[in-house]
Amino acid sequence: MTQQEEIIRRRTFAVIAHPDAGKTTLTEKLLLFGGAIHVAGAVKSNKIKKGATSDFMEIERQRGISVATAVMGFEYGGRKINILDTPGHEDFAEDTYRTLSAVDSVIIVIDGAKGVEAQTRKLMNVCRMRKTPVIVFINKLDRPSKEPFDLLDEVEKELQIRVRPLAFPISNGPTFKGVYNLYEKNLSLFTSDERLTADASTAEIADLASPELDGYIGSKYAEQLRQDVELVEGVYDAFDRDAYLRGELAPVFFGSAVNNFGVRELLECFIRIAPSPRPAPTETREVEAAEAKMTGFVFKIHANMDPNHRDRIAFLKICSGTFERNRNYLHVRSGKQMKFSSPTAFMAEKKSVIDFAFPGDIVGLHDTGNFKIGDTFTEGEKLKFTGIPSFAPEQFRYIENADPLKFKQLAKGIDQLMDEGVAQLFTSALNGRKIIGTVGALQFEVIQYRLEHEYGAACRWEPISIHKACWIDSDNAAQLADFKRRKHTNMATDKHGRDVFLADTSYALALAQENFKDIRFHFTSEF
């Protein structure tokens, strides 16, 4: 196969959802179709259940699982599909945002009874920012659900994206009959005993007016379906793939993941319409997947579980060219040439050393502490991929050394955990104290635990009252200097030495924005 053919057949995506909507279940069913796993239950849920915050073993166990399921590759219909896993717990949302920088499209799972939930909305904001194409899967139709048209309206309004149903459900809950596939014009009938790979039985319905339909689902539901489909065709424009690829239109499917219902329809449509690797933006230019030279960036770093080896796995997304084992590549940030003797690829739960990888693929690189999130590898060009932002943290604590003899270990531990993107480190301009900022409270416990177990260091947290940290810059040097002088007690620098304003309250932030018109306040690190 040529490089071009390899690119065209790749589909790299993530399944995202509010916790409990069915992300893990759907992922598992997709893998079953791909033959990547053979029994249900093989994909462990990677969610940290609420209330598990004090259970550190649970956190450790979850971290182990999330390494195993970070990337799940499989073949289906001649396509090479890479599913990137995202943590379910919202305290790890930042990790999810970064993973979204490495995918070409997403499938959003929504619980049909609950509709659009908080986390779905946040994740969609990130997709919208990046114009990522999204497909919506409305799940759990075997349970009493909201009305389909209400769900469609809710998705459109809450996720701020035009929708186009490509399947339509026939009733829900105990009377759930099945799904009419508007894309292929056939009917999938629901039987709830197909837990494994068994496929739903389908009936070709060339003409919805035919009495055959009544025979399958009864006159009452047949009539309802005819009306619904007429309404769908009347209200929604024909499916426009280009609009989907631009991230402006979301095709919508309905089904029940746990019953393996509606999943094949979703997958079949997905491999047809979802994009192969898209151009990747850098600070200087866009990189096309078809370019001959290899480029890629690190979007995730994962510490290994073995306490005797403090090595890590860096996940590299290949953006162009062909990645080869044992070949020298430029690590742009350090300017050093590096080669990798055992790069790994991921097929479902198996990991194997590979010789080649193509755009869209994720390669695991052994890292002894040299890499950071966002690092770029090339064949010589000094590129820096963009779109891997850090988000303004919302929880803050001073970090103090609790064991004076372990000062070095602590510094190294903090350094490496920050490189992994676990949290962000700021240094107060006022007193030089170190402040850790995170998106979720759970991170503080994770950091303390990992510092102790992986680095032999002890830390102590002290409270600090900060509403939000934001990066500031300005073209008006005098005003910037004035601002920094007046707000001296609230100023800090991030690990790159950039100016950060630590606002005490939302009021103080609004006031600062009002009074210092020439200063830009940024809520992501990329500006």
Ligand code: G4P
């Ligand atoms: P998540 O990764 O998005 O957090 O969700 P997950 O797949 O773990 O699913 C959450 C719960 O919803 C699970 O039940 C799962 O079995 C159930 N579920 C998923 N899809 C469907 C569906 O189509 N219909 C129904 N009725 N339930 C569904 P659980 O009780 O938390 O776990 P389990 O003991 O069933 O594994």
